Amino acid sequence: MTKEQEVISLSVRELVGFVYQRGSIDTRPGQMNxxxxxxxxxxxxxxxxxxSYHPEVTLKYQTYYKDYCFNIWGRADGVVYRxxxxxxxxxxxxxxxxxxxxxxxxxPDYFAQARLYAWIICQENKLxxxxxxxxxxxxxxxxxxxxxxxxxxxxLSRFAEQVFCEWTKWLELKRELxxxxxxxxxxxxxxxxxxxxxxxxxxxxxxxxxxxxxTLICQAPTGIGKSMGVMVGALHALARGKGTQIFYATARxxxxxxxEKALALLKKKSDIFVRSVTxxxxxxxxxxxxxxxxPIHCPYADHYFDRIKPVLxxxxxxxxxxxxxxxxxxxxxxxxxxxxxSIDLSHWCDVVIGDYNYLYDPVVNLQFxxxxxxxxxxxxxxxxxxxxxxxxxxSDRSIxxxxxxxxxxxxxxxxxxYRALTxxxxxxxxxxxxxxxxxxxxxxxxxxxxxxxxxxxxAAVAGEVWFSKAAKSEQIVDEEIINFYLELxxxxxxxxxxxxxxxxSFSISENQKDICIGVHCLNPKQMILKQANDSRAVIYFSATxxxxxxxxxxxxxxxxxxxxxxSPYQSDHLLLLxxxxxxxxxxxxxxxxxVVEMLSFFLQARQGHYMIFFPSYxxxxxxxxxxxEQAEISSYSIICQKKTMSAKExxxxxxxxHEHEKEERTLIGFAVLGSFFSEGIDLTGESLVGxxxxxxxxxxxxxxxxxxxxxxxxxxxxxxxxxxLFPGFSKVLQAIGRVIRTExxxxxxxxxxxxxxxxxxxxxxxxxxxxxxxxxxxHQLSKELQNFWKRKVPIS
Numbered sequence: 166m167t168k169e170q171e172v173i174s175l176s177v178r179e180l181v182g183f184v185y186q187r188g189s190i191d192t193r194p195g196q197m198n199x200x201x202x203x204x205x206x207x208x209x210x211x212x213x214x215x216x217s218y219h220p221e222v223t224l225k226y227q228t229y230y231k232d233y234c235f236n237i238w239g240r241a242d243g244v245v246y247r248x249x250x251x252x253x254x255x256x257x258x259x260x261x262x263x264x265x266x267x268x269x270x271x272x273p274d275y276f277a278q279a280r281l282y283a284w285i286i287c288q289e290n291k292l293x294x295x296x297x298x299x300x301x302x303x304x305x306x307x308x309x310x311x312x313x314x315x316x317x318x319x320x321l322s323r324f325a326e327q328v329f330c331e332w333t334k335w336l337e338l339k340r341e342l343x344x345x346x347x348x349x350x351x352x353x354x355x356x357x358x359x360x361x362x363x364x365x366x367x368x369x370x371x372x373x374x375x376x377x378x379x380t381l382i383c384q385a386p387t388g389i390g391k392s393m394g395v396m397v398g399a400l401h402a403l404a405r406g407k408g409t410q411i412f413y414a415t416a417r418x419x420x421x422x423x424x425e426k427a428l429a430l431l432k433k434k435s436d437i438f439v440r441s442v443t444x445x446x447x448x449x450x451x452x453x454x455x456x457x458x459x460p461i462h463c464p465y466a467d468h469y470f471d472r473i474k475p476v477l478x479x480x481x482x483x484x485x486x487x488x489x490x491x492x493x494x495x496x497x498x499x500x501x502x503x504x505x506x507s508i509d510l511s512h513w514c515d516v517v518i519g520d521y522n523y524l525y526d527p528v529v530n531l532q533f534x535x536x537x538x539x540x541x542x543x544x545x546x547x548x549x550x551x552x553x554x555x556x557x558x559x560s561d562r563s564i565x566x567x568x569x570x571x572x573x574x575x576x577x578x579x580x581x582x583y584r585a586l587t588x589x590x591x592x593x594x595x596x597x598x599x600x601x602x603x604x605x606x607x608x609x610x611x612x613x614x615x616x617x618x619x620x621x622x623x624a625a626v627a628g629e630v631w632f633s634k635a636a637k638s639e640q641i642v643d644e645e646i647i648n649f650y651l652e653l654x655x656x657x658x659x660x661x662x663x664x665x666x667x668x669x670s671f672s673i674s675e676n677q678k679d680i681c682i683g684v685h686c687l688n689p690k691q692m693i694l695k696q697a698n699d700s701r702a703v704i705y706f707s708a709t710x711x712x713x714x715x716x717x718x719x720x721x722x723x724x725x726x727x728x729x730x731x732s733p734y735q736s737d738h739l740l741l742l743x744x745x746x747x748x749x750x751x752x753x754x755x756x757x758x759x760v761v762e763m764l765s766f767f768l769q770a771r772q773g774h775y776m777i778f779f780p781s782y783x784x785x786x787x788x789x790x791x792x793x794e795q796a797e798i799s800s801y802s803i804i805c806q807k808k809t810m811s812a813k814e815x816x817x818x819x820x821x822x823h824e825h826e827k828e829e830r831t832l833i834g835f836a837v838l839g840s841f842f843s844e845g846i847d848l849t850g851e852s853l854v855g856x857x858x859x860x861x862x863x864x865x866x867x868x869x870x871x872x873x874x875x876x877x878x879x880x881x882x883x884x885x886x887x888x889x890l891f892p893g894f895s896k897v898l899q900a901i902g903r904v905i906r907t908e909x910x911x912x913x914x915x916x917x918x919x920x921x922x923x924x925x926x927x928x929x930x931x932x933x934x935x936x937x938x939x940x941x942x943x944h945q946l947s948k949e950l951q952n953f954w955k956r957k958v959p960i961s
Contacts, residue, residue, distance in 0.1 A: 170234045173336060177224075177239030177285075181277035184331045189460035190469045190502055194632035194642075194650050206302050207257050210309070211243060218255070219244050226285040230329040233336060241282045242300075253296040253313075254283045261633035264301040264310035275299060281328065284321035293318050305581065305630050338482060339513060342440065346515055349438040350404035355397070356434035363730040364394040367706075370728045371398025375407050375542055375702040379724040382548075382716060383706040386732045386933040387902040388910075391706050392423040392546065396431070399542050399704070400439065403515065408701045409540040411516045414524055416550035417844075418449070423546065424518045425488060432485070442487040442510040444519035450489055450503045452496060461639060465502040473501060473509060481513050521551060524696050526558045527658050540701045547844070548705035549895045552719050555693055559667075559686035561659050563652035564621075566593045567679045572649045576631075585627035589620045596671060597680040606673040607868050613660060613669045613684065621660075625653050659684055662692070668872060685869065687876040690719050709898035711931040715891045718882075732905075732933035739905050740913040740953040742946065743921035743937035748860040753784060760917055761791045764857055766943040767915045768801070768831055770950035773854035774822050776834045778843050778900045780860040780893070782808055788859065789835050799830075806836040815841055822852045838862045838896040849906040857915040858900050861926065862893035894929050901934070913950060915940075 211220035222244040228235050243255035256279040258272065269276045276299060283297045298313040360368075367383060371394070374381040385391050399411050413424040421443050431437050448456055453463055460467035476499045480487075487495075487510050489503075496503035511517045522529045524543070545551060573586040596617070600608055628650045635642050666688035672681045686692075697703045697720075710716045713727060744763045746756050768775055779785035789805055804818055819842070821832060836842040838858065864870055870888045878884030897916070904912035914937075920926055922939050930936055940946045 170229065170232055171336075171340065172234045172236060173332075174236040174238075177237055177278055177281045180237060180328055180332065181274050181281055183335075184328050185274040185277040186470045187273055188468065188470050190458055190463075190466035190505055191460060191636075192458040193636050194629065194647060206259050206304075207242060210257055210300060210302065214243065215245075217245050217247060219246060224282055224285045226288060228288070228325075228329075230326070231333055233329075233333060235329065237281075237285070239278070239282060239285075241279075241286075244286065245296075251286050251290060251292070251295065253298055254279060254286055255298045255300055256282070257300045257302065259302045259304055261304050261630055264303045264308055267301055267310065267312070269312075272299075277324075277328070280316065280321060280324050283316055284318075284325045287318040287321055295321075305626055335478070335513075338478065342438075342481065343515075345438050346440075347404040347406075349436065350400050353397075353400070353431065353435040353437050356393075356430045361390045364390045366730065367391060367394030367728060368398035368401075370726065371395050371704050372402050374704060374726060375399060375402035376405075377724070378702055379726060380697060380702065380720065381704045381706075381726050381728065382710060382713065382720055383704065383728040383730075384710040384713065384931060385706065385708060385728070385730040386734075386905075386931075387708045388734065388906050388908070389730060389732075391708075393427045393430070395544055395546075395704055395706055396424065396427045399544060400431070400437070403542065408542040410514070411542045411544060412524065412700075413516060413518045413544045414521050414546065415518065416521060416547040416554065417841075418446070418520070419841075420546050421518045424516070428516065429486075438485065439516060440481065440485050440487075440514040441516040441518065442492075442507055442514045443489055444507050444511060444517065444523060445489040445492075445504070446520070447504045450493060450507070452493070452503060458502070459636075463502070465496060465500055466505075469502055469505060472499065473506070476501065477506075477509055477513075480510065487514065521545075521554050522558065525551075525555045525692060527662060527692075528655050539699050541699075543696070543700040543703045545703060545705045546707070548707045548716070548720070549709045549899075551693065551705070552689060552716075553892065555689035556686050559659055559662055559689060559692060560684055561652070561656045562670075562681060562683040563649075563656060564593075565679055565681040566590060566597065568649065569593065572646055575643045575646055580631065582624070582627040582631035585620070585624040589617075589624050592617050592620050593680050593682070597673065597677075600671055600673055600680070601677055605671075606677075608671045609868075609872055610669045610671070613663055613667075617682070618660060621653065621657055625650075625657055628653065656684060659686075662686075664691070666691075666876065668876070670868070670872070672868075683869075685872060687873055688880075693719055708902050709895050709931070711894070711898060711929055712891065715887070729932060734905060734908050734910075736935055737956075738908075738911050739935075740949065741901070741916070741935055741937040742914065742940050742949060743916040743918070744940045744946065745919040745922060746917055748784075748918045750866075753787065757787055757791050758795070760788055760859060761795050762943050763915070763917055763946060764788070764792065764859075765796050766947045767855065767857055767913070767950065768796075768833065770913075770947060771854060771954045772831050774832045774834075774848070774852060775855045775857065776836055776842065776853060776900075776903065777857045777859065778836055778838045780838055780862050781865070782806075782837055784860070785835055785837060802830045802832045804832070804834050806834070806840060806842060810841075818842065819846060819848075822848050838893075838900060843896065843903065844899045846903060847906055848903060849910060853903060853912065855913045855915070856900055856904050857917060858897050859917045861918050861920050862896040863889045864892055890925070891929075894926070898931070913953060915946070 211218065220243050222241045224241060225238045241254050242257040244251050245253035256275060258275055262271070279297050279299055283295050286292065287295055294315055294317045296313055297316050298311055300309065300311045302309050363385060367385060370381055370383065383391070402408055403411060415421050425443060428439060428441050432439065452465055457463055458466055480495065487507065492503050492507050496506055524530060569586055569590045573583060573590065576583045576586070596614070632642065632650065666686065668685045668687060670683035670685060672683065705720050713729060717725070746759050746763065748756065748760065764777060779788065804821060806818070818834065822834065834842065874884035874888035877887040901914050904910070904914055916937055921937055927936050938949065940949065
């Protein structure tokens with residue numbers, strides 16, 4: 166290998182998948198990949214083969230083509246040996262199609278994969294020929310058909326050359342664009358006149374972390390410019406060959422805006438050349454009124470893979486920015502699925518912006534596991550969300566007897582799927598009766614019942630066949646059946662990860678007629694660390710990673726460093742007060758009048774825009790009605806969050822705060838902690854002058870949270886803190902963070918609960934916040950506020 170030859174490492178599946186993928190997008194049940202039962206069928210077939218059949222043979226080969234050195238690898242399902250020499254390579258595939266009518270045109274990528282394995286074997290063993298075999302197994306009939314062909318080494322070499330030739334065209338484009346990117350970033354000036362305090366420290370820490378292949382936990386207050394600092398550090402590392410791609414992971418769809426804004430500023434002011442794509446959920450970006458991802462109902466899915474490559478090549482060659490609006494325009498122009506287009510672009514772009522689930526969700530990640538290399542730089546924004554999000558991804562409560570009965574009713578005909586659902590219902594009924602006899606409405610087990618698992622598997626296989634027949638006959642399938650089937654597939658995937666930190670719950674309904682099965686991931690640490698180990702480096706950053714020791718236990722490995730920054734703004738810009746009133750659940754009715762009185766004094770101190778946050782909708786409604794009865798309503802404009810709100814309703818709610826010049830009265834927004842309005846919104850200056858938080862944000866006491874508490878207590882940790890205190894306080898800190906957004910902002914925060922005076926709460930405040938000053942009476946509150954607003958902003 167010469168110095169000029171670039172090393173390209175990739176799997177055989179990735180090679181042939183890109184070059185030979187043809188046809189249409191079709192994600193209907195019955196058309197989907199059956200990885201789980203496929204693996205079992207593989208093992209079954211492999212075990213039935215003759216002794217000369219060697220299963221799961223790992224293949225690795227290095228070859229050269231033009232200016233590239235290809236390191237390729239894969240694992241053949243089987244290789245037959247005669248006299249210690251390979252004579253046949255076998256690939257096993259499962260399908261619901263009639264195997265007697267399958268040809269190479271149906272699965273060109275499968276045949277290409279087997280040929281490439283055969284070529285590697287011929288090259289390594291200096292063979293003149295070898296048999297190439299595809300073994301198709303039809304589900305559920307068990308019919309097996311083997312398609313075998315003898316291939317010469319010469320024909321396999323010509324085939325391999327065609328594959329490498331097609332790939333090289335794309336690699337040369339990527340090399341050209343990467344060189345242009347690197348030069349532009351190395352010479353990139355910072356887009357502003359000066360760094361904000363702490364911002365350069367973030368960028369430097371990010372660069373060092375990526376260079377040293379480590380993990381960084383960064384806590385920095387809102388307004389410090391974290392997104393820009395993190396992005397600049399990561400881009401400089403990328404330009405110096407410390408990684409192949411950046412994935413900017415967001416907790417919410419709105420989180421993509423911070424990354425897009427940072428990149429846009431850098432491109433505008435520093436003229437860097439960086440290709441970026443934002444991944445948007447299918448339902449949000451779909452061009453159809455009703456999303457149906459199949460060639461019959463969607464023209465954008467029909468022949469997608471036959472049309473995509475020329476369009477993709479030209480886009481990468483000529484454009485840089487692929488946000489959701491631009492992708493939608495391109496998709497319409499070229500009759501392509503916008504979601505799938507964004508996924509294809511993500512393989513080649515320098516920066517990918519997307520939700521956590523693309524990396525952490527066990528079901529979604531199955532579709533993207535080969536798209537992101539282990540040299541990917543992972544930036545996790547709003548990282549305080551990650552623990553609960555990943556825990557939810559590996560948990561499920563979708564299986565219940567009543568739901569199964571409703572789905573079975575819609576199947577109508579007694580068939581294989583109907584019978585499988587009946588067996589599953591019978592198994593649930595047996596468990597229900599056992600619990601009723603034991604007088605238990607809630608039960609938790611460490612293991613998932615073996616018989617129940619087998620019945621779930623059988624129902625999934627039967628459902629796959631049923632959906633396959635429905636797809637062939639173009640039968641309209643009830644949406645409830647589809648949703649149930651997808652939930653069934655999901656729970657089977659989750660059960661593959663069942664471990665010591667997983668529990669199974671059995672819940673009996675109040676009328677004792679229904680039973681619900683839950684799978685609960687209690688400690689998602691291993692799932693989070695797996696993704697970290699699959700990346701070059703990980704940067705977890707947020708304004709609310711307090712206490713750091715809690716997040717270190719989930720994020721941290723041996724190679725971990727911390728950055729915990731103070732506020733860049735003067736501490737006297739924010740007045741932080743706490744009122745000594747109990748808001749515990751049992752006292753809420755009797756202290757409601759005190760809460761209303763304290764809020765009235767807080768709001769009267771200065772006209773402006775305020776938000777008041779509550780731990781639940783019920784508590785918010787209680788105080789809202791009390792406030793409406795007792796306060797001077799004519800002095801206020803009040804808007805209240807609803808339980809369900811459309812995107813437009815949420816935006817209309819926020820727009821009221823941006824229109825502060827038009828408001829003649831004090832504007833009050835009643836909202837719930839942890840909702841859209843308490844995180845990720847940017848209300849600067851007069852848009853928001855004060856926030857009140859009623860309560861300490863503790864999650865609802867329930868069997869699931871108590872299960873979490875008991876688990877961490879059994880691990881020698883403070884269970885209550887892990888299940889209730891830390892998650893709740895994180896929401897409080899996020900609400901506080903809505904007030905001060907820039908160095909020119911001033912604001913007041915009132916925390917209403919006597920627990921804020923306790924040491925266990927005070928030790929949770931990050932160092933960029935002063936501890937709240939305790940207030941005993943409304944008149945004391947009024948005095949503190951008057952002094953604050955007199956010093957900072959003259960009362961209008």
